[in-house]
Amino acid sequence: MGVSKHTKFLLGILYLSYCVYGDFLALSSVVALRANFICNRIPGLTPRQRGICRKRPNSIVTVGEGIQMGMNECQYQFRNFRWNCSSFGEENSMFGITHKVDSKEAAFAYAISSAGVTYSIVQACSQGKLKRCSCDQSKKKGRLAPRGWRWGGCSADIKHGLKFSRQFLDAREIRQNKRSLMNKHNNRAGRKAVKVNMETECKCHGVSGSCTLKTCWTTLPKFRKIGDHLIKKYNKAKLVQPFNGGRNRRPVYLTLKRSRHSHAKPRKSDLVYLEKSPNYCDFDPRTGSLGTVGRKCNRTSSGTDGCDLMCCGRGYNTHQYTKTWQCNCKFHWCCYVHCNKCSERTEEYACK
Structure with missing residues (x-):
């Protein structure tokens, strides 16, 4: 499967930057390019996303890397399924998700792309690649943690990654309909998957290696761990339906369709879907299925x-x-x- 057009464009910017600036790679070269030039040429962005792009063009490269990371993980997790992440990277849009059916597969695609962007932003912050973030300031060196050890090193700023991912990815959901509610929910599930899988690393200090003093910091896990977490959520995805309210009777929130309790909501960490998945056996442009011929x-x-x-x-x-x-x-x-x-x-x- 090919790489999506937005990723090719963003990687092209990175390659141009490397050719011109060598080891002084990412930020200075990207920022030097006019923000409007970059942002206006990324297909599929909503007006709000273009505004974020113009303010923080260097972050868009990181977003592209996160989407690519999500696509690679999606292909790995579904490598032995009829649907093998074939709807990723085929559309002329920022995210390359072409599902025409509000299925479990669409739920996973949105969740893993959201997780990828969150992960990539947090990683770039820790590596000093982005201007507006660095290490988690709430875990400053020497501050006592509840468990008795002290914070040290550079803790990953998961809060910033969650905030940026939510602002940028949810900005594409400009319609107030059931699919938008579904996408936002799965975006949040993807972000939450990164948060709950964060790890803590520690270093002991003391005579002869004793642990009289211990300093710790938070780190990102391997992205495969997040993919494994979300594939379990996919296997237990919840069928939902919209609850319509307000003067215009528009979708307000999602409720579990097969629940004994009326208006019961899915958990924030659940993947949710609105329609039964097609069988993906045959090529069907209507559903976005490529079929399994030749697999x-x-x-x-x-x-x-x-x-x-x-x-x-x-x-x-x-x-x-x-x-x-x-x-x-x-x-x-x-x-x-x-x-x-x-x-x-x-x-x-x-x-x-």
Whole structure:
């Protein structure tokens, strides 16, 4: 799957910056470009997002990196599913999410992109790449923590990342409808996934390595941990419906559709969806499904990657090929390496 157009544009800015400024890479070169020039050429931004972009053009590069991070993680998590994150990066928009169905997959796509932007902003702050943030000032060096140790080092500023991600990503939801409520909820679930998975690292101080004094700081986890967290939320995603209120009877908030209690709301950390997912077996522009024709499958698996499920009962083609490589290499004095040539005949299976 290709990279979305917005990411190509942003990475192009980074590459140009590197060519011109070398090691003085990111911020000075991007800021030197006129903000209007950059922001007006990023497709799909809402007016409010363009305003944020003009005020903080250096942050937009970080946003692009976060979206790319989310796309990569989405592809990894769904690599063995019929839907393999195929709706990411195909649309001429800032976020490349083209779901025409308000499904569980759309919920995950929004959540993982929101998590990616939050993560990328927090990381850039800690690395000193952004002007308006750095380390978490509430965890200043030497301040006593509730558990008896003291804060030290540079704690990741998760509060700033959450705030920026919310302001920027929620700004695209300009319509007051049920899909906008769904997207905002899943954006928040993605941000929350980063927050609840933050880690604390500590260093002991004292004679002979004793821990008479301990200083700690908060750090970001591996992004894979956040992806694993959200795929669990995807598997337990909640079907919701809008509650219409006000004078115009517009959607006000979301309620659980299959609940014994009327107007029960989903948890903030839940992924939510409005419509049942399509089966993703066949190409269908209406739903954004690319189908599974040509997808590789595992003939012996009974899981989602198995040929029976992946190919939707259409069967599969078998491709045989021989793989060769150098093996059993030995160094001889003096001075050459001798290798044998090994080969293996293998088979691949692809859906009809």
